[in-house]
Amino acid sequence: MNIIPIKELKNTLKIEKICKSSDSPLFVTKNGYGSLVIMDIDYYSNMISEMEEAKLILEALEDVKNNKYRDGDEVIKGLEEKYGL
Incomplete structure (x- = not known):
């Protein structure tokens, strides 16, 4: 330090x-x-990026905890049906 x-x-x-x-x-x-x-500006930028990533991970974990997510296969199937793929 x-x-x-x-x-x-x-x-x-x-x-x-x-x-x-x-x-x-x-x-x-x-x-x-x-x-x-x-x-240093590079150190600051890296620190901010890591904090933003951590925030997104915490939000995603909270979504999983509250069952606010969809299965990937279901999403792909829905897109295929919607767009005729």
């Missing part, structure tokens, strides 16, 4: 280098307490 005091934010090249070279966010402290989080 990368942690720096807020006064080090003046050195933007160093901050960018830390963020680009690590696979984790950079935590910035002020007076010894967490204040900010800085991360």
Whole structure:
């Protein structure tokens, strides 16, 4: 885990280098307490994608739990009947 005091934010090249070279966010402290989080844009994009995928999986599991799904063979059969395939 990368942690720096807020006064080090003046050195933007160093901050960018830390963020680009690590696979984790950079935590910035002020007076010894967490204040900010800085991360590389690629790390952020990957994190958001993983969170969206996890959300979709949780929604799908909830649908299964509540019997809100259809069997794949039934769906294909219905499409074949509807479109004369």
